[in-house]
Amino acid sequence: xxxxxxxxxxxxxxxxxxxxxxxxxxxxxxxxxxxxxxxxxxxxxxxxxxxxxxxxxxxxxxxxxxxxxxxxxxxxxxxxxxxxxxxxxxxxxxxxxxxxxxxxxxxxxxxxxxxxxxxxxxxxxxxxxxxxxxxxxxxxxxxxxxxxxxxxxxxxxxxxxxxxxxxxxxxxxxxxxxxxxxxxxxxxxxxxxxxxxxxxxxxxxxxxxxxxxxxxxxxxxxxxxxxxxxxxxxxxxxxxxxxxxxxxxxxxxxxxxxxxxxxxxxxxxxxxxxxxxxxxxxxxxxxxxxxxxxxxxxxxxxxxxxxxxxxxxxxxxxxxxxxxxxxxxxxxxxxxxxxxxxxxxxxxxxxxxxxxxxxxxxxxxxxxxxxxxxxxxxxxxxxxxxxxxxxxxxxxxxxxxxxxxxxxxxxxxxxxxxxxxxxxxxxxxxxxxxxxxxx
Amino acid sequence: xxxxxxxxxxxxxxxxxxxxxxxxxxxxxxxxxxxxxxxxxxxxxxxxxxxxxxxxxxxxxxxxxxxxxxxxxxxxxxxxxxxxxxxxxxxxxxxxxxxxxxxxxxxxxxxxxxxxxxxxxxxxxxxxxxxxxxxxxxxxxxxxxxxxxxxxxxxxxxxxxxxxxxxxxxxxxxxxxxxxxxxxxxxxxxxxxxxxxxxxxxxxxxxxxxxxxxxxxxxxxxxxxxxxxxxxxxxxxxxxxxxxxxxxxxxxxxxxxxxxx
Numbered sequence: 001x002x003x004x005x006x007x008x009x010x011x012x013x014x015x016x017x018x019x020x021x022x023x024x025x026x027x028x029x030x031x032x033x034x035x036x037x038x039x040x041x042x043x044x045x046x047x048x049x050x051x052x053x054x055x056x057x058x059x060x061x062x063x064x065x066x067x068x069x070x071x072x073x074x075x076x077x078x079x080x081x082x083x084x085x086x087x088x089x090x091x092x093x094x095x096x097x098x099x100x101x102x103x104x105x106x107x108x109x110x111x112x113x114x115x116x117x118x119x120x121x122x123x124x125x126x127x128x129x130x131x132x133x134x135x136x137x138x139x140x141x142x143x144x145x146x147x148x149x150x151x152x153x154x155x156x157x158x159x160x161x162x163x164x165x166x167x168x169x170x171x172x173x174x175x176x177x178x179x180x181x182x183x184x185x186x187x188x189x190x191x192x193x194x195x196x197x198x199x200x201x202x203x204x205x206x207x208x209x210x211x212x213x214x215x216x217x218x219x220x221x222x223x224x225x226x227x228x229x230x231x232x233x234x235x236x237x238x239x240x241x242x243x244x245x246x247x248x249x250x251x252x253x254x255x256x257x258x259x260x261x262x263x264x265x266x267x268x269x270x271x272x273x274x275x276x277x278x279x280x281x282x283x284x285x286x287x288x289x290x291x292x293x294x295x296x297x298x299x300x301x302x303x304x305x306x307x308x309x310x311x312x313x314x315x316x317x318x319x320x321x322x323x324x325x326x327x328x329x330x331x332x333x334x335x336x337x338x339x340x341x342x343x344x345x346x347x348x349x350x351x352x353x354x355x356x357x358x359x360x361x362x363x364x365x366x367x368x369x370x371x372x373x374x375x376x377x378x379x380x381x382x383x384x385x386x387x388x389x390x391x392x393x394x395x396x397x398x399x400x401x402x403x404x405x406x407x408x409x410x411x412x413x414x415x416x417x418x419x420x421x422x423x424x425x426x427x428x429x430x431x432x433x434x435x436x437x438x439x
Numbered sequence: 440x441x442x443x444x445x446x447x448x449x450x451x452x453x454x455x456x457x458x459x460x461x462x463x464x465x466x467x468x469x470x471x472x473x474x475x476x477x478x479x480x481x482x483x484x485x486x487x488x489x490x491x492x493x494x495x496x497x498x499x500x501x502x503x504x505x506x507x508x509x510x511x512x513x514x515x516x517x518x519x520x521x522x523x524x525x526x527x528x529x530x531x532x533x534x535x536x537x538x539x540x541x542x543x544x545x546x547x548x549x550x551x552x553x554x555x556x557x558x559x560x561x562x563x564x565x566x567x568x569x570x571x572x573x574x575x576x577x578x579x580x581x582x583x584x585x586x587x588x589x590x591x592x593x594x595x596x597x598x599x600x601x602x603x604x605x606x607x608x609x610x611x612x613x614x615x616x617x618x619x620x621x622x623x624x625x626x627x628x629x630x631x632x633x634x635x636x637x638x639x640x641x642x643x644x645x646x647x648x649x650x651x652x653x654x655x656x657x658x659x660x661x662x663x664x665x666x667x668x669x670x671x672x673x674x675x676x677x678x679x680x681x682x683x684x685x686x687x688x689x690x691x692x693x694x695x696x697x698x699x700x
Binding site for chain 2: 165174
């Protein structure tokens, strides 16, 4: 892998791509916290007519600039123009933000296609050269372009380090920011400037169509792993740079692997980068601790498991009030609202944990199980009493307490006890069992 | 100009326009230090604009604002602002501690690092609003009341002399409401002056010393005991102002080109 950074042919594409992806993923966080994720899409597509018109302009004898430079200027100009038009549509024409975004996108894109088809039919060689910017062509990145990307990366990182506090407050609480003397408009303008710059330089490696993905995916992924802004920048940057490298790595390796035996199959870098970063995002959405889907799913399952355990213990406690001999497990399970097989498994679990004892075909609570069950009954009755206390009818309280007995924390229990002065009887005149320390 | 050092806020002929439309109209008043001032008025009467204009966030067409006896630019560190709930992005990646620390930013400036001392001050402010246990939580995990408390903590950390609060009671439960009032009165005891946009008119005599009534123009500004009268309330909210509002709204529409009469 290390030869990607040393090989004279691979070095510029690799480092250039990594730098650009780093830039996009950092600027992406800025856009993410502004909740303007679609802006990247609109502004990058708006560069399309700029690219095509710039390519046309190079045909004029008076234009002496190289094609790449012309195209970069054209792309930047049109992105900026789109930004201004967006502003105008929102403020002066009273368009809603999402209508304005789609409107400007299609307007510029339509213009782009018109010029492109003109170019395609008359100067097809030039058109092919311009196409590099639409789909990106990392493999042909040269040293100057690499240095350009690195400079932009250094600039973006410095701006974020330098203005971190301003960025944080301006995007979180703009009015407060102004009251403490921050010029929020300057921060806004800086953000947009960085964005247009990343689009202009980024389209060469990732391509105009997919570029906006690099603004969005790493930021979403990073948000899953942290709820602090500075960490979000760090994670997003890492994810972005990693996607850049893995994208270029997989595109080269796959192209080589599939080109054996005469056929050649090429895997473009831009799409590989986007696929990598999107995979990381999907992985993050699923597996991030705390916020990820799997983690939330496990929490729900754990909670339901706890409820079932407590319900079974509670049922056994009620039976124990009638007989000391134990009870057939089927009788207990009849009281549970879950499938019998789940009840069976949970009962088995409680038996292995030592909270249920077995006497031939009958089961009963162990001393430690009894204490647990008693606490649940206690919370249930305390809650019923509290509900009556705040004016709920006696006959209505049981159902709600069935749920809340699993929820009430020791802290809330203490508050309840204090509020109702350590009661001994519940609303149905049943005793509230005293709290016993666990064995 | 008559300079009185015991005045917290002195406003002369303040007029604010949005696109040639007057939102606030020739407002003049003086509030002495150490008062808890309620700002009331109907929806859209320009209360929030009023606060923003005083803070210099909205350009005013004319008028002068003096905070603690001098022009506002130099006084910015003496003023704390509590935003309206709606202007906040509650899903923003920020923890309670980080949010409260923002109150320290004016002192720190751009480049000074956050030191241990600053963190301790932030924790102390959190302790004041009884939220120490939540320091490392993300703000969207809090209840509305808790969210309001941490914003109070941030304002406290700013150690300002004047506090401007845009509806700190919006959406909070009665327990938090009591808490906020105790908090505000605590600040007042320390000699701070507080301006609070408020909706619950009933409780004004109980909790506030001063009242300002605004409906595009200043109806009244003075002690609750003498100025919180039915007559003033009628002028602010009542029927006899209907025509004023109607013409006012019509002028808005004409200027925006959305008038179809």
